[in-house]
Amino acid sequence: MSKVHDLIIIGAGPAGLACAIYTTREYIDTVVFEKGVIGGLAAVTDVIDNYPGFPDGVGGLQLSDALQKQAERFGAKIEFGEVQKITKKDKVITLHTTDGDYKTKTVLVAIGSEYKKLDVPGEKEYYARGVHYCATCDGAFYKDKEIAVVGGGNSAIQESIFLTRYAKKIELLVRSTIKASSVLQKELQKYIDEGKIVVHLNTSVKEIKGENGLVNNIVINEDSKEEVMKVDGIFIFVGLIPNTGFLKDYVELDNIGLIKTDNNLMTNVPGIFAAGDVRSGATLQIASASGDGATAALRIREFLEHKKLATY
Amino acid sequence: MPKSVTIFTTNTCGYCSMVKKYLSNKGVSYKEVNLDDEPQRQQEALALSGVLTVPVTVVEKTDDSREVIVGYNLAKLAPAIA
Ligand SMILES: Cc1cc2nc3c(=O)[nH]c(=O)nc-3n(C[C@H](O)[C@H](O)[C@H](O)COP(=O)(O)OP(=O)(O)OC[C@H]3O[C@@H](n4cnc5c(N)ncnc54)[C@H](O)[C@@H]3O)c2cc1C
Numbered sequence: 250m251s252k253v254h255d256l257i258i259i260g261a262g263p264a265g266l267a268c269a270i271y272t273t274r275e276y277i278d279t280v281v282f283e284k285g286v287i288g289g290l291a292a293v294t295d296v297i298d299n300y301p302g303f304p305d306g307v308g309g310l311q312l313s314d315a316l317q318k319q320a321e322r323f324g325a326k327i328e329f330g331e332v333q334k335i336t337k338k339d340k341v342i343t344l345h346t347t348d349g350d351y352k353t354k355t356v357l358v359a360i361g362s363e364y365k366k367l368d369v370p371g372e373k374e375y376y377a378r379g380v381h382y383c384a385t386c387d388g389a390f391y392k393d394k395e396i397a398v399v400g401g402g403n404s405a406i407q408e409s410i411f412l413t414r415y416a417k418k419i420e421l422l423v424r425s426t427i428k429a430s431s432v433l434q435k436e437l438q439k440y441i442d443e444g445k446i447v448v449h450l451n452t453s454v455k456e457i458k459g460e461n462g463l464v465n466n467i468v469i470n471e472d473s474k475e476e477v478m479k480v481d482g483i484f485i486f487v488g489l490i491p492n493t494g495f496l497k498d499y500v501e502l503d504n505i506g507l508i509k510t511d512n513n514l515m516t517n518v519p520g521i522f523a524a525g526d527v528r529s530g531a532t533l534q535i536a537s538a539s540g541d542g543a544t545a546a547l548r549i550r551e552f553l554e555h556k557k558l559a560t561y
Numbered sequence: 562m563p564k565s566v567t568i569f570t571t572n573t574c575g576y577c578s579m580v581k582k583y584l585s586n587k588g589v590s591y592k593e594v595n596l597d598d599e600p601q602r603q604q605e606a607l608a609l610s611g612v613l614t615v616p617v618t619v620v621e622k623t624d625d626s627r628e629v630i631v632g633y634n635l636a637k638l639a640p641a642i643a
Contacts, residue, residue, distance in 0.1 A: 329583070
């Protein structure tokens with residue numbers, strides 16, 4: 250029989266890596282599975298201003314590298330692959346991954362979320378040909394160009410500000426009103442005053458069009474009036490959806506697909522825990538995801554030691 | 562082992578550093594074209610990949626064939642450098 254690990258963490262974002270730092274430091278044999286980028290969404294964020302301990306902010310990539318090094322220093326093994334299914338027989342949990350089957354006594358699901366799509370004509374067709382969901386990845390292609398950013402939450406405002414370093418003008422399309430934090434709104438105002446960002450409230454995107462395989466305009470509806478806006482690209486930040494499709498018949502989810510846990514961060518399946526953005530009730534911050542990871546680590550240790558978990 | 566590997570990157574792209582880490586772990590050396598430093602080479606990246614995104618990894622094989630891999634895509638990257 251293949252080795253049964255103590256813990257497998259799915260997702261090497263801040264929640265997964267924080268948990269791995271704690272568990273490996275306590276000699277709990279830990280494997281981390283990552284299908285994308287180590288650091289998760291933190292790794293694709295330019296600068297993080299509100300993670301404690303960094304008075305001048307910290308680069309997303311820099312923080313991700315540091316988390317990885319810290320986890321590996323204590324012995325965490327990071328495997329590249331996607332977990333596609335979980336099954337459990339007796340007390341052994343099997344993770345079916347793109348890299349084969351792995352067995353474990355406990356699992357931490359720390360898989361975060363991914364970007365929501367607009368679901369409008371042209372969005373799929375022009376993906377990465379003018380339609381983008383990652384400013385730090387694709388922004389450089391829009392030096393001195395005119396682009397649209399869709400969304401009014403923290404991510405949309407933060408990414409619009411980031412994109413001003415490339416684009417000469419940004420049309421910020423907001424379905425209702427701006428919901429970002431007051432700190433971000435204050436910063437945004439500077440770019441509005443400079444004329445670099447133009448805000449369009451009550452505006453939705455109806456269609457994305459292009460020529461020669463690349464986006465060259467979008468159809469918008471602003472205050473119930475339809476018009477064509479000429480842009481070279483469109484960046485979409487309209488929220489996140491949980492990555493939990495592969496778990497839906499196995500662990501209990503809430504009505505938006507986030508994983509329900511008890512106060513020990515354990516799901517309805519004994520031995521399977523959840524932490525970070527994917528947990529129902531999470532506050533969607535790097536600091537809180539890391540905190541969740543630490544809490545989960547301590548509860549997982551208790552579970553492995555057959556201690557009765559606290560009931561609240 | 563491939564004959565040569567070139568990666569088109571930018572300073573802030575998380576997936577670019579994943580490709581670089583992966584190649585380094587496998588002992589494969591590569592040339593990097595940073596499009597923040599050399600924006601004039603964006604058209605070259607677009608012509609190779611057909612898309613406006615990085616990383617774009619170009620693997621030149623010993624039989625002189627060439628494979629272009631967009632993004633951090635291990636399913637394509639792993640066999641291409643084998
Ligand atoms: C644009 C933007 C800006 C942000 N700015 C800030 C900020 O300034 N400050 C702040 O505190 N927070 C910020 N956030 C939020 C923050 O990034 C998240 O709250 C945090 O990254 C959540 O961590 P996590 O570990 O729960 O999930 P994630 O960071 O999403 O990591 C989950 C990981 O799991 C992997 N994964 C998913 N499914 C599987 C699978 N089946 N198998 C293997 N691996 C899998 C994913 O590839 C991913 O790497 C921002 C978010 C965005 C989108």
